[in-house]
Amino acid sequence: MTDHPEVHPELPRDKELVLRVIPMPADTNSNGDIFGGWVMAQVDLAGSVLPGRLTQGRMATVAVNEFIFKQPVRVGDLLSFYAEITRVGRTSMTVQVEVYAEGIRTQGRYLKVTEARLTYVAIDEQGRPRPVHPAQPA
Numbered sequence: 001m002t003d004h005p006e007v008h009p010e011l012p013r014d015k016e017l018v019l020r021v022i023p024m025p026a027d028t029n030s031n032g033d034i035f036g037g038w039v040m041a042q043v044d045l046a047g048s049v050l051p052g053r054l055t056q057g058r059m060a061t062v063a064v065n066e067f068i069f070k071q072p073v074r075v076g077d078l079l080s081f082y083a084e085i086t087r088v089g090r091t092s093m094t095v096q097v098e099v100y101a102e103g104i105r106t107q108g109r110y111l112k113v114t115e116a117r118l119t120y121v122a123i124d125e126q127g128r129p130r131p132v133h134p135a136q137p138a
């Protein structure tokens with residue numbers, strides 16, 4: 001495992017830690033690994049944190065532009081979700097999310113398990129797109 005290309009000796013410094021969570025047995029699939037849909041839900045939540053700071057109001061996920069399950073996630077792994085806003089449009093924001101797993105027996109080594117790119121849209125009370133920056137015309 002030490003030579004694995006996705007094992008990193010430290011966590012990213014160029015992205016922000018937005019969520020940490022430990023998956024439990026209830027989150028597994030029939031292989032005994034963590035269910036991909038559970039990981040996707042956590043990534044969607046993690047990805048929304050930085051856009052939420054910009055929009056300071058309602059928003060919705062409009063697209064999961066890319067989602068790569070690089071490695072299986074195990075019960076009891078400490079998962080760290082790192083995010084970075086890579087694009088701010090008029091009403092939308094694109095976020096890159098990386099997920100690292102630290103096993104209970106492999107502490108201090110971080111396996112990149114998932115990478116994703118998602119787009120969020122700021123919405124008004126009627127659910128219509130609104131400018132990310134309120135100063136912009138609607």
Ligand SMILES: CC(C)(COP(=O)(O)OP(=O)(O)OC[C@H]1O[C@@H](n2cnc3c(N)ncnc32)[C@H](O)[C@@H]1OP(=O)(O)O)[C@@H](O)C(=O)NCCC(=O)NCCS
Binds near residue numbers: 090121
């Ligand atoms: C999000 C929603 C309000 C957008 O409405 P819309 O009429 O499609 O809006 P627009 O076509 O004007 O696009 C709005 C922004 O999203 C972007 N966008 C739309 N589809 C996109 C896609 N597939 N990928 C990336 N960006 C996309 C547009 O480029 C635009 O960005 P900009 O203003 O920064 O240029 C609407 O699609 C919606 O309500 N979707 C359901 C959201 C939801 O329920 N999410 C939870 C998942 S179950």
